[in-house]
Amino acid sequence: MRDLKLKSLQAGNCSLTLRFTVGLTGTKLGCAEGGCGACTVMASFTPGLKNINACLAPLCSLHHSAVTTVEGIGSVASKLHPVQERIARAHGSQCGFCTPGIVMSMYALLRNNPQPSLLDIEEAFQGEVLRSYQSKTFVCSPCWWQKETYMESGWPCTCSEACTKREYVECMKMYQKYFLLYNPSEFMPLDPTQEIIFPIELKKPLKQLCFQGERVLWIQPSSLTELLDFKTQYPEARLVVGNTEVGIEMKFKNLLYPVILAPAFIPELNTVQRTADGILFGAACTLTRLGMVLRDAVQELPTYQTEVFRAVLEQLRWFAGQQVRNAIGGNIVTASPISDLNPVFLAAGCKLTLASKGGKRVIEMDDSFFPGYRKTVLKPDEILLFIEIPFTKKGQYFSAFKQSQRREDDIATVTCAMNVAFEENTNSVRNLRLSYGGMAPTTVLAKETCKRLTGRKWSDELLQDACSLLAKEMTLDPSAPGGMVTYRRTLTISLFFKFYLIVQHKLAQDLNVEVRCGPFLFHSVFPCSTQLFQEVPPGQNKDDVVGRPIMHLSALKQATGEAVYCDDIPCYDNELHLALVTSTKAHAFIENIDTKEAMCVPGVVAFLTAKDIPGSNRTGPAVYDETVLAEDMVTCVGHIIAAIVADTQAHAQRAAKAVKITYKELKPVVTIQEAISCKSFYQPTRKIEQGNIEEGFKKADHILEGEMHIGGQEHFYLETNCTLAVPRGEDGEMEMFVSTQSTSKTQMLVAKALGVPANRIVCRVKRMGGGFGGKECRSTILSTVVAVAAQKLKKPVRCMLDRDEDMLVTGGRHPFLGRYKVGFMKTGRIVSLEVTYYSNAGNSADLSLSILERALFHMENCYNIPHIRGMGYMCKTNLPSNTAFRGFGGPQGMMVAESWMGDVALHCGLPVEQVRRLNMYKQGDRTPFTQRLEQFTIDRCWEECLSISQYNQRRKAIEQFNRQHRWKKRGIAVIPTKFGITLTSNLYSIQAGALVHVYIDGSVLLTHGGTEMGQGLHTKMVQVASKVLGIPCSKIHISETSTSTVPNTSPTAASASSDLNGMAIYDACQTLNQRLQPYKTKNPKGTWEDWVKAAYFDRVNLSANGFYKTPDMGYDFETNEGKPFNYFSYGVACSEVEVDCLTGDHKNLHTSIVMDVGNSLNPAIDIGQVEGAFMQGVGLFTLEELLYSPEGVLLTRGPGMYKIPAFGDIPTELNVSLLRDAPNEKAIFSSKAVGEPPLFLAASVFYAIKDAITAARAESGLRGPFRLDSPATPERIRNACEDSFTKLVRMTPLFIVPWAVQV
């Protein structure tokens, strides 16, 4: 922690100040909108402490507070904090970019609450987004963090008193299974002297403060009178407490508020007081405090009085992360139509006290409080002073519901509150108030419905009428912003039905057993997981670490913030910042670019266009069909047109937004359907064919046809694209620090644009905060633009994209449409298949051909189809170019396969698992591309998976559950995968190099062509070198990946980097071993250091390079001959889910995965990869939805709108087992690739959901195959669970322009 000299700093946000002014780079920037938690720090004020998002917290708001960053609590260099150590040693850090945020959230929780419960821990992590999911169950286990274990001993649960708690007992059971992955008894206890104490000098009385920034005057009044005076003086001024709304408006909506009033510390605004009618809260009270006070009240008061309080608590439970739970007043006055609290306050009729210099007035909150979108009735000189939340009375019932895409930390799709009061001792409605958010530009009351139901009896007739009335009153325009029109309308009715059932229950009226489940959320169950792997054989040398679960070598540094990522490199004195100017049109000619206003922004140095590129403006990873900077035409929204360079990032971004471009628009092609209609395809098309499909269809008993669309996916690496280019001043030399998976590709494309030979460009990568394929090709354009600027201005230039820019400019996983015709026998045996894939490639070819080819290579998944033909088309559209993404087309190919497999089983009325098994390959079978399946382990994976998941028992229990529950259904699915391993893009890329230096002191510097992005490649490579050289890992160091040490590297991709680089390292180390052998022979009792010294003095070369190319590779599509894959990785997963048929929500109850990774090089890292890939697949198939407008504008540009899986989406029970005794002779030390293959296993969750929907549809008499596109979002699930409610809102298809289209 350092003392922030506030006066010397410009008013800005806390994270930028920490990173660039103070140099504390442990605080990361992942989104700048409060949605990822990477920037979490702890702020301590005189009354207490709180975790905050540094990206939104204005620096001025932290005056007189102590800010603790991850560096402040411990470090590898000095002493680790137990929170840092435990998360790292339990393999809880992979790419590490989110780890400091997770550490700080846990740290702040423990400082506030030394005895956290499971719920407390889950809540603390709600504001943290993560792309690597291992260790959730460890990290979330209360016994790790309870005072006794964390402060006094290294190992949980040594004290029997604590063990009486159920959580402890459960934890202990779970821990028994983990001992092999790490040793908790080595954990350090807390050293209390490490804990930071609030600095006494910060305890100062409240006084008025003013900060004048470049554009904003910040005033912190010291009293209510001062505040009201200022509000009269500056009626346009905004009040800011947490800045979670105002900050977003200023950053993303380009709004400027020249005067800010900060009332957070004014006593009246922090009042909490019980009154005769309820509890009165000052408007600056935080939502966290609101929750605490209401929880106490619920404990103390009679139940009937606290109906509203419990509804508020329910809404808070599903509110954003704790960092965002700021002022109550902020939530109300923002007047967001999807506020979670305003519906409750409206339905409850809360009283608001408004104050101005002229006096106070009290109003009751109803829908007249919101006269329009984001408007309230507050006068310009008024502020909200208090809100009074009322007690409820006997005979009054109140509930609130929120439905969102993701249950945790998400904004609502529809949110509502319902309030009914009955005539004394009757079930006659005296008063009914239903309020909805998400159904109009403001929070609204369903007045007409309520009026018509008043006086009626609470009965099934009332329910029927209520549903019809709501269907009429709660309508939406078919093009309404937010889309999901049918779903939102269904929700208004379904949620009322839930309320109806709850009230019935409270009135003690009879309910059918099956419908009782309707209103309730899924049960919260203690999470558990097992992780099984084969230990190294007894007798393996203890220094031989291959096969042992050693920790990721950077994990500790990642947990302390000491690990250096690209943007953490300290700024050069003369460094400049770059911001991109991008197209707002999908397809257009550029008519004019006006930079007048932009060039007036302070600090602007240059505006660069294509004309400034000294070399070639043509670029692209496979074919040069793209521009570095657009010339006269743009072909997608986000197309990079120009760049602004300025003294700071803020100035560069402000100027970039001020550049005005006029366009002549052309009609864009956005969707696959549009591309098919106008035959907009890239060439070539691809085909794989085996047998004779026409003959096959003739033989078949039945033929079915179907279609499935699989949506795209955003990589959402936590670290966005970043480049720092440093010109070296002579001979055109340039040093590039880049977050990329492709050092050589970056080097070559930069050299091409600069017009210099590649030997002048050095590209260096220390580590990445995730890549997932997104930094294989798409990173090169940004790097090239930055290099052009650096060369022109002869100064270092840096650019790290903001999350919204990154999502806009770079493409993601290809959306796919699969059309199929399948012929099969009555038994379920499939005899013929014709499948056609269309991928949405976007505005350039990029790697789309290889991705399409991989989809075709995986079109039959694990099934032997005698007659098969697969065709593939790449659609040329006006979207940002889609690109590599973990799985590289394979998951899309297999997803369609499981769709026809399910259709066949449903049609035949057979269990789908039986049909899968019946059609499965056997050892020695050949694929449609004629590759023989050797060492085929699917059978073993399948049997083991059925056994560990207890499939048969589960299936029976599910059938029983479904019979007993009308509105909740469970489903199960077992899905196999076979994933081909090799880089398929080009034969020449299947090669790798390594360089190993041994220094005179015996230390070894290892370099290879692969990059580290959290997948543990460097750790595995050190293990390999350690084994071959016969020295401990501690003597080996990897500093970075650089084109100056290992040239002409292939991208770190296709899961093959351990295989390729491992063999190259093996080669180099063997060379060194041969050179050292004479000295070992001469001095057999000597040490490594002795041999190295002796060799050096004997003038032996102690530096060796290594090289490897995979033999016998190559496939020809024309002849269907050759071998595309070195080998296959196999796995099977079984998942069980529960679906809420009324809302479309689902809960992942259980997953068991059996994965064949050969002889694992490092089981901890491999299990992390299996869990990480699986969860990324869960995101792909059930959650992550990219939305585009019909004009091709990406609408989901940050964590607020685009949801990746959170902690709560991890299956409650998650078991991973690495298949035993399955050595793979094709890769280093008999291992197998692991990064991509497990991703597709998440399809088991999707098909379990489909299984549950099938059960729900059966209740409405619907049987047989039905289409379910991916992802299975709540909207799709609810719409598929057709029932009487969905019928009420069914719309006749009209010719409408929807808000978003399926691309």
Ligand SMILES: Cc1cc2nc3c(=O)[nH]c(=O)nc-3n(C[C@H](O)[C@H](O)[C@H](O)COP(=O)(O)OP(=O)(O)OC[C@H]3O[C@@H](n4cnc5c(N)ncnc54)[C@H](O)[C@@H]3O)c2cc1C
């Ligand atoms: C990542 C993220 C997730 C979110 N999730 C949710 C969610 O799940 N549910 C939800 O409902 N909201 C959500 N929000 C919205 C928001 O954070 C909350 O509404 C929060 O309570 C606002 O408080 P604040 O102190 O940060 O507001 P600020 O940004 O400080 O202020 C918000 C507005 O209120 C005005 N204001 C504040 N206090 C007063 C006052 N006393 N008198 C007059 N005007 C006043 C300000 O001038 C400003 O216009 C989310 C926001 C973010 C960034």
Ligand code: FES
């Ligand atoms: S960077 Fe602050 S929450 Fe994402």
